[in-house]
Amino acid sequence: MSNVTEPPRGRLRQLRQAYTITKREDRNIGLLLLLTFLLVGGVLGVIGWWAFGSSLLGLILSIVFAVLTGILGVLIVFGRRAEKAAYTQVEGQVGAGAGALQMLKRGWEVKPAVAFTKNQDVVHRVIGRPGVILVGEGNPTRVRNLITSEKKKHARIAGEEVPILDVIIGRDEGQVPLPKLVKHLRKLPKSIKPAQMTSLLYKLKALDAMRPVAPMPRGPVPTSMKGQRKAMRG
Known part of the structure; x- marks a missing residue:
């Protein structure tokens, strides 16, 4: 009999599951994450444009910098809200x-x-x-x-x-x-x-x-x- 192993869960699937769990307790999580991305990415994108210059290369680097920092900000905020939602769901339960x-x-x-x-x-x-x-x-x-x-x-x-x-x-x-x-x-x-x-x-x-x-x-x-x-x- 051949061994059948379950394929490992992808990172995106884990993120979707975490988001679903968090959404039950924090209904505004989607809007909050969007605002975080725009605010963090926008502010640091402007800083990047000022640092890298207004040339085409500087513009590209500024956009990449803004996107990456915006995603980082989203992950940090999401991690904290997800942890809070997890605690809220189990608080008061035995164990x-x-x-x-x-x-x-x-x-x-x-x-x-x-x-x-x-x-x-x-x-x-x-x-x-x-x-x-x-x-x-x-x-x-x-x-x-x-x-x-x-x-x-x-x-x-x-x-x-x-x-x-x-x-x-x-x-x-x-x-x-x-x-x-x-x-x-x-x-x-x-x-x-x-x-x-x-x-x-x-x-x-x-x-x-x-x-x-x-x-x-x-x-x-x-x-x-x-x-x-x-x-x-x-």
Whole structure:
């Protein structure tokens, strides 16, 4: 039997899918992108014409410069609006917080659902230079109780030199909205060294081995947002 492989998706197809998803939440995205292209391309085209001169060659270079910078401006604006639309669509869903945390890359260690309730309140753990960060999503009261319990467990293992912070996802006072979660974590002050992170991860393996597997669906954010970011990168 011959192996049949699905042909890879083209870049244009990925862009169309990202645009369709964004259009559902941002109806004016088409007009915004058109205005961005005209404004950025027009302004930089004039600058290019002034820099390259008014000869035929200068005119051609100015047009090419205007088109390329206009497209770049469109991609930058589209990337930001697409990311915002993706967050808006999944905000409030179970697993959305875990999905957003997957956007953290080098220098961060994310473990989804280190604690949970039958009502689908969840606490995720992030380890980075700021220390141990417990991120909760769900009912604020139940999540706060979960975080308090997890703080005690992690403090016994991490020791006094490692800060244990907490964040609750939401839009109420004292909470962090899902679209701002990753940015909020990256802005936290660095308190431990990479060597301490490695040692901490090793210590926490014993704690994690005693935990039950969380019956939590995978968040929809990674699939949609990673696809859109790949399309933006080209």
